[in-house]
Amino acid sequence: MSKEYFLQGNEAYAKGALKAGCKFFAGYPITPSTEIAEDMARDLPKNGGVFIQMEDEIASIGAIIGASWGGSKTMTATSGPGFSLMQEGIGYAAMTETPLVIINIQRGSPSTGQPTMASQSDVMQARWGSHGDYEIIVLSPSSVQECFDFTVKSFNLSEKYRVPVIVLGDEIVAHMREKIVIPDNVEIIPRKMPKESPEEFLLCKADENSTPNMPVFAEGYNVHVTGLTHDERGYPDTNNPQEHAKLVSRLCNKILKNREDITSTDSYKCEDAEIVLISYGAPSRSVITAVKNARNEGIKAGFLKLNTIWPFPDEEVKKLAKSADNIIMVEMNLGQLVNEVKRVAQGDAKVSLFGKIGGEIHKPLEILSFIKKVQGGN
Amino acid sequence: MSSENPYIKYLREDRLPHIFCPGCGNGIVLNTFFKGMEKAEIGLDDVSLVSGIGCSSRIPGYVKCDSLHTTHGRPISFATGLKLANPERNVIVFSGDGDSASIGGNHLIHAARKNIDLTVICINNNIYGMTGGQISPTSPKGSFGTTAPYGSFEKSFQLSELVAASGASYVARYTTAHALMLTFAIESALKTKGFSFIEVVAQCPTYYGRKNKIKQPTDMLIWLKDNSIFKMQADNMEPKEKEGKIIIGEITKQPHEEYSEEIYKLIEKQYGDKPNVFKSAYRG
Numbered sequence: 012m013s014k015e016y017f018l019q020g021n022e023a024y025a026k027g028a029l030k031a032g033c034k035f036f037a038g039y040p041i042t043p044s045t046e047i048a049e050d051m052a053r054d055l056p057k058n059g060g061v062f063i064q065m066e067d068e069i070a071s072i073g074a075i076i077g078a079s080w081g082g083s084k085t086m087t088a089t090s091g092p093g094f095s096l097m098q099e100g101i102g103y104a105a106m107t108e109t110p111l112v113i114i115n116i117q118r119g120s121p122s123t124g125q126p127t128m129a130s131q132s133d134v135m136q137a138r139w140g141s142h143g144d145y146e147i148i149v150l151s152p153s154s155v156q157e158c159f160d161f162t163v164k165s166f167n168l169s170e171k172y173r174v175p176v177i178v179l180g181d182e183i184v185a186h187m188r189e190k191i192v193i194p195d196n197v198e199i200i201p202r203k204m205p206k207e208s209p210e211e212f213l214l215c216k217a218d219e220n221s222t223p224n225m226p227v228f229a230e231g232y233n234v235h236v237t238g239l240t241h242d243e244r245g246y247p248d249t250n251n252p253q254e255h256a257k258l259v260s261r262l263c264n265k266i267l268k269n270r271e272d273i274t275s276t277d278s279y280k281c282e283d284a285e286i287v288l289i290s291y292g293a294p295s296r297s298v299i300t301a302v303k304n305a306r307n308e309g310i311k312a313g314f315l316k317l318n319t320i321w322p323f324p325d326e327e328v329k330k331l332a333k334s335a336d337n338i339i340m341v342e343m344n345l346g347q348l349v350n351e352v353k354r355v356a357q358g359d360a361k362v363s364l365f366g367k368i369g370g371e372i373h374k375p376l377e378i379l380s381f382i383k384k385v386q387g388g389n
Numbered sequence: 390m391s392s393e394n395p396y397i398k399y400l401r402e403d404r405l406p407h408i409f410c411p412g413c414g415n416g417i418v419l420n421t422f423f424k425g426m427e428k429a430e431i432g433l434d435d436v437s438l439v440s441g442i443g444c445s446s447r448i449p450g451y452v453k454c455d456s457l458h459t460t461h462g463r464p465i466s467f468a469t470g471l472k473l474a475n476p477e478r479n480v481i482v483f484s485g486d487g488d489s490a491s492i493g494g495n496h497l498i499h500a501a502r503k504n505i506d507l508t509v510i511c512i513n514n515n516i517y518g519m520t521g522g523q524i525s526p527t528s529p530k531g532s533f534g535t536t537a538p539y540g541s542f543e544k545s546f547q548l549s550e551l552v553a554a555s556g557a558s559y560v561a562r563y564t565t566a567h568a569l570m571l572t573f574a575i576e577s578a579l580k581t582k583g584f585s586f587i588e589v590v591a592q593c594p595t596y597y598g599r600k601n602k603i604k605q606p607t608d609m610l611i612w613l614k615d616n617s618i619f620k621m622q623a624d625n626m627e628p629k630e631k632e633g634k635i636i637i638g639e640i641t642k643q644p645h646e647e648y649s650e651e652i653y654k655l656i657e658k659q660y661g662d663k664p665n666v667f668k669s670a671y672r673g
Contacts, residue, residue, distance in 0.1 A: 034666045035474060056659035061473045061652060061666055065466065066499040073459065073466025073496075074473075077439070080457060081474020082668035103460050110670070170670065202670040227668055228437050228455040228471060229478050235401075235450050237458035246404060247450065247458075 013194040020158045020185040024114050024178065025050035027162025028086050030197055033112070034060035035085040037074035039067055039093060042126040043182040044116040047088035068093035072100030072113070079109045080236065082202075082227035084166055088114040091133055092123055094140070101175050102141030103238045105262060108173035108215075108222065110202065112165045115177055116185045117343075119370050128370025129182035131292055131343040137177050138321050144259055146266035148176045148273055149321035153295040155189035161318065167200040168273060172265055173222045179320065181343065183293035183372055209233065214245030220264040266322055275318040276327045280306065284313025286382055287331045287360075289352060290341040291317040294373050298341050301378035312382055323351045332356035337385050341365045341373055361385075396423040399433055401453050408447060410518075412598075412606025414565040414591025418512055419448055421568050422481075425575025436479045439468040441493060443519050444593075445485035445512035462493025465500045468507050475667040476506070476649040479579065486513040486527040490546050494526075501555035501584045505648035508578045508585045513548060514593035522596030529633060533600040549588045553641035558583025560640040564590040566614040567637060574639065583647045590617075590635050 018026070024047050028036070036051040048064070055062040061078070065071040068089055075085035089097060094115045104111055119125025120132045133140075137149045148168050150161040158180065165176040203224040205212050209231040217223035226232035239247040240255045248254045266273065279302060281287055286305075290298045295316045305312035315331060317324060328351075332338060338360045340349035349364040356362050365381045367373050396419075409415045426436070433454045440446035442461035449456035459467045464482045472480040489497050489511045500507060516534055517523040524534035526546045533540055549562040559581040561574035571589060578585035592598065592609035603609050613635065620638030623631055656664040 032669060032672065034669045035470065037470060056656045059656060059660040059662065059665040060669075061656065061664070063469070063473060063652070065469075066495050069463060070466035070469075070496050070499070073463040074470035076459075077457065077467035077470025077472075078474040078666070079470070079670070080455075081471045081478075081666070082670050083474045083666045084670045085470070099460050100463075199673055201673045204671055227671070228457075229475055229667075231434070233453055233455055235456050235458065237450065238460060239458070244403075246401075 013192050016191050016193060017188055018155055018191055019046065019188050020152070020155045020180065021046035021116070022050055023155045023158035023191055024088065024162050024180070025054065026193060027159040028112070028166070029054055029058055030159070030193070031084065031163045031166035032199055033084045033086045033166065034058070035075060035078040035083040036060070036087065037063045037065050037071040037078070037085070038087045038089065039065055039071050041090045041093045043118055043185050044088045044090045044114065047114055068096040069099065072097040075111050076100060076104055076109050079111050080228050084110070084170070086112040086114065088116070090116045090118050091120045094133060094136065098140040101147070102143060102145065104175040105141065105145040105147060106238045107236050108225070108262070109175070110169040110173050110225070111175050112162065112169055113175060113177045114162070114180060116180045116182060118182050119368070125370050127182065129293060129343060129372065130368060130370065131181055132347065132368070133179065134320065134342070134344065134347040137179050144263060146174070146263045147321055148172065148174055148266065148319065149179050150176070150318060151179045151291040151320050152184055153292050153316065154184065155187060156191045157318070158184060159191055159193060163197050167198065170200050170202050171222070172269065172273070173225055174266060179292070181293045205232070213243045215241060215258070216243040217261060220261060220268045222265050270322045270325070273319060273322060274324040276324050277316040277318065279314040279316070281313035281315060281331055283311055284335050285311040286337040286339065286385060287313045287315055287335040288339045288341055288378070288382070289315045289317065289328065291320055291348070292343070294341045294343055297373045297375045297378055300375035301382065304375060304379050305382050310382060310386060320348060323355070325355050328352055328355045332359035335360050338362045339365055339381060339385055341378060343367055343372070396420060399423055399453055400451050404451050407451055409444065410595040412592065412594040413444070414514060414589070414593070415445060415448060415512060417565040417568055418510065418589050418591065421572045422510065422575055424572045425579060428572065428576040429579040431479055431579055436481060437471060438481050438483060439464045439471065440483040441488035443485040443488050443517070445483050446488060448483045462488050462491070463496060464488070465493060465496040465507065465509065469500060469505055472505060472507060472649055473652065473666070476653060480507050482507055482509040484509060484511045486511065486515060486525045486548070487517045490526040490548050497552060498555040501552045501557040501586065503648040504556055504558055504583045504645060506582050506584070508587070510575070510587045510589065511548065512589050512591050514591045514597055516593050516597040518593050518596050522600055534596070535600070549586065549640040552586040556584070557586050557641060558644045559585040559642055561638065562588040562590065562635070562640055563637050564613040564617055564635060565592060566610045567617070570637070581644055582650070583644050
């Protein structure tokens with residue numbers, strides 16, 4: 012039996028985490044994500060889990076990495092300024108293949124910017140925020156239902172690929188109330204214990220492009236986990252060019268080579284579309300209305316909603332670039348993910364950006380006018 | 390009598406030789422740690438080690454147990470998560486003055502305030518060794534480093550007193566020239582339920598010694614010994630007399646409510662059963 016609720020996005024994130032089996036949350040108060048921490052503080056103990064408020068966001072991500080090696084599914088939630096502080100920990104988690112989930116509710120930026128207003132300006136930071144070559148998974152919900160669903164999915168992807176997964180939300184969806192349906196049971200991917208005995212086990216031994224199983228501390232595996240470049244045993248081996256290339260290539264390829272399994276998009280009336288709009292997060296809600304209105308006026312418009320933004324869904328966008336004349340990227344920034352669309356479209360379709368900053372969502376009428384402008388330009 | 394080091398059994402022999410310089414204080418600290426651990430009747434099987442960045446933070450990588458070598462200054466945060474996922478575990482942090490007193494200062498005082506059951510062993514060699522001899526927040530006023538070519542004019546941190554004032558259950562300071570007393574302090578720290586902090590003032594002949602004209606490790610140990618005064622003595626001395634001295638002994642010993650125990654009690658009350666954090670990720 013599933014149950015219906017009328018919830019705020021931030022409440023749905025917390026419910027999703029609990030449903031996915033999150034047993035450890037560490038965080039630091041920050042607008043507009045604080046309700047997630049508040050809900051976890053209230054509900055985690057009731058579910059047998061630990062909530063801890065740390066002294067800052069650097070400590071928060073440190074604590075969830077530590078708890079992850081203690082065998083727990085872990086999460087933190089933050090917004091831009093806190094997300095900046097977490098970048099060091101994200102790199103460490105990527106390098107050490109530590110599963111964890113970060114919810115980042117985007118607000119107006121840069122710096123402390125607009126704490127109570129929405130943006131989508133952390134898109135590239137979510138991808139490249141920590142130093143070095145690494146791959147990461149980022150999902151972007153556009154409804155309260157998706158806040159729940161994508162959080163559950165994030166835990167599953169994080170366990171499957173042993174990688175930090177970021178749910179890149181925005182203030183609009185986080186503070187919006189909608190009906191959502193929470194099923195009794197959701198698909199849960201549990202962490203896999205190594206098959207080998209502790210004596211035979213090597214921490215980082217894995218086939219090319221694959222993810223090794225993860226041991227837990229205190230079970231006799233005697234693992235050494237380090238952010239330094241390490242060999243199959245997990246031991247530091249920092250001056251060996253081949254070892255570094257092998258490790259970092261595997262960490263990237265285990266995500267990139269599984270792009271098909273990881274990425275998710277929804278398409279609406281794209282089959283015969285001459286103009287395809289691409290969006291993610293809150294603006295998707297206006298785009299769908301704009302596309303419907305455009306169709307009513309006889310404009311062959313379609314919509315591709317990106318549920319996963321990293322790794323970028325190359326194939327889906329490439330396909331549309333071949334079939335459509337124009338692509339319009341609608342995002343709440345001055346042009347971030349549009350560059351990925353341009354990279355993939357490669358001249359097959361003309362790519363335009365309808366970016367907007369300041370905190371207000373694109374209005375459907377504004378989008379319709381933009382569609383007409385693009386159409387008129389042909 | 391065998392000439393083999395009695396603690397070699399605790400080391401990852403496949404990782405030797407280690408990276409520490411000849412005459413480094415880390416070896417003394419590691420030996421006293423193993424001895425203190427045995428005296429406290431704790432087996433290495435019950436221990437997880439966590440460390441940050443720096444020479445001292447390389448220690449866990451040589452010990453045959455689960456270890457987490459983390460980012461600079463953050464080991465106490467990671468250790469907090471690890472401890473709360475499985476409070477039955479002895480979680481011990483190896484850190485240094487750069488790691489604990491500088492970049493990780495905030496984490497240190499908050500863990501002490503929370504009084505979470507961690508043992509932090511901070512090897513304070515008054516300098517950044519790994520990066521080649523820069524001054525640290527504990528470098529004595531007037532000492533030299535590559536970033537203080539004209540001598541440091543900053544006042545140094547009294548790290549143990551800071552941690553004691555923040556609420557730790559147990560704090561002791563010794564030097565590598567006081568190995569036996571240090572062993573007993575480590576034993577006490579491990580037995581204490583709550584946040585325990587051991588500051589070991591140690592020699593770094595390679596950088597601190599070279600920059601401050603005490604190049605021989607033995608001379609540095611003599612300098613550490615001669616420069617130390619016991620806390621009992623220090624308590625009856627004027628501030629001026631204590632300037633530049635290393636105050637050794639137990640700085641505080643006041644066990645009180647411990648964080649992981651309190652939080653698990655709270656969860657048990659709300660959940661109506663024992664918390665189920667440890668290994669929960671492996672359940673479907």
